[in-house]
Amino acid sequence: MRLIVTRPAAQASPWVAALRTLGCDAQALPLIAIAPLADTAPLKAAWQRLQQPPTVALVMFVSANAVQHFVAAQGAGVVWPAGVRAGSVGPGTTAALRQAGVPADLIDEPAADARSFDSEALWARISTRPWGGRHALIVRGEEGRDWLADTLRGHGATVGFVAAYRRCAPVPDAAGRALLADALAAPARHLWIFSSSEAVGHLRALAPAADWAPSVALASHPRIAAAARAAGFGQVAQVRPTPEAVADWLHRGPRLQSAPS
Numbered sequence: 345m346r347l348i349v350t351r352p353a354a355q356a357s358p359w360v361a362a363l364r365t366l367g368c369d370a371q372a373l374p375l376i377a378i379a380p381l382a383d384t385a386p387l388k389a390a391w392q393r394l395q396q397p398p399t400v401a402l403v404m405f406v407s408a409n410a411v412q413h414f415v416a417a418q419g420a421g422v423v424w425p426a427g428v429r430a431g432s433v434g435p436g437t438t439a440a441l442r443q444a445g446v447p448a449d450l451i452d453e454p455a456a457d458a459r460s461f462d463s464e465a466l467w468a469r470i471s472t473r474p475w476g477g478r479h480a481l482i483v484r485g486e487e488g489r490d491w492l493a494d495t496l497r498g499h500g501a502t503v504g505f506v507a508a509y510r511r512c513a514p515v516p517d518a519a520g521r522a523l524l525a526d527a528l529a530a531p532a533r534h535l536w537i538f539s540s541s542e543a544v545g546h547l548r549a550l551a552p553a554a555d556w557a558p559s560v561a562l563a564s565h566p567r568i569a570a571a572a573r574a575a576g577f578g579q580v581a582q583v584r585p586t587p588e589a590v591a592d593w594l595h596r597g598p599r600l601q602s603a604p605s
Contacts, residue, residue: 345560345594348527348536350375350543355408355436359537362587368594373523375543375550377512378409380416381486387417390481390506394425401478401501402452404431404466404492410483411440413508424450431470434461434585460565461585463492476500485511513546524550531559535594539564539585541571548575562590 347363347370349356356372363370381387394400405411423445424430430446432438432453441451454465479502482493486507493503516524527534528551538544538561548554557578563569564585572580583593 345369345533345535346371346526347590347594348373348523348534350537350547351539352376352378352409354378354412359587363591366587366591368591371523373516373520375514375546376540377514378413379510379512380413381507381510384417386506387414387508388419390414390483391418391422393481394428395422399425399479400428400481401475402429402431402470402480404463404480404482405437405441406433406463406482406484406488408436408440410485410508411437411444414483414506415444417508431466433463433466459584460582462565463489463495467492467495471499478502480504481506483508485509487511511542513549516550527559528554531556535560535562536572536577537562537590538568538572541568544568544571544575562593 347368349359349363349370349372351359351372351374353372353374356374360370360372394403405414424447428450430441430451432441432451434454438451438453442448452466452470454461454469458465458468475496477500480493480496482488482503482505484505484507486509488505493505496503514520527536531554536547536559544561554576556576559577560579560581561569561572561575561577562581562583563572564583566582569580569582581593583589
């Protein structure tokens with residue numbers, strides 16, 4: 345069975361390489377495009393705020409893309425401020441933070457054995473801290489979930505947002521169009537790996553008449569699994585969002601299981 349990785353291009357390539365190393369036939373079909381913002385002034389202002397008291401207690405990044413675009417707006421000579429913690433939602437984001445020079449002891453991330461890598465898993469690690477009167481900044485795309493912001497506010501924190509990039513509908517290249525055509529022609533021979541409900545929506549827009557009932561979808565979160573079921577995938581399973589977990593699931597198959605509702 346061929347695995348189709350739908351993450352944005354910058355993250356899809358290492359996933360494909362890792363899956364191939366693990367013995368899987370994997371190819372990339374990015375279903376979310378990432379673009380820089382035309383106006384980076386808010387990002388530069390956010391960097392300046394981090395350098396000045398009262399400092400922000402936590403800067404939470406929703407993805408590796410958020411880290412990379414935030415760092416790209418960093419002024420010359422500006423370094424990660426001492427004492428400011430960086431929040432990550434999973435291994436990819438953590439790797440981007442470390443590559444950007446954030447000290448490992450300042451990074452908060454979900455437990456290694458967390459069932460899913462998301463805001464809820466991050467909150468499970470930082471929920472016992474005193475948040476009253478503290479400041480947090482969430483770095484994300486132009487839109488995103490407000491769950492962590494609402495939770496922090498409910499514990500007395502002040503929360504702000506800054507957009508670091510735009511999420512766009514994909515425009516597949518020739519290889520992507522060929523891969524999609526193969527998946528449409530032989531859906532039972534293809535397994536889709538989704539890490540975003542938005543990616544599922546973009547697939548529906550690219551192939552509105554497709555019948556995915558014979559195909560399999562792996563989702564990293566119940567919300568994404570629900571979106572895959574709504575798109576018509578006949579088999580949907582929830583798997584931890586790592587190449588190793590996906591390969592292990594596949595190699596133990598074909599034991600298809602329904603994802604939790």
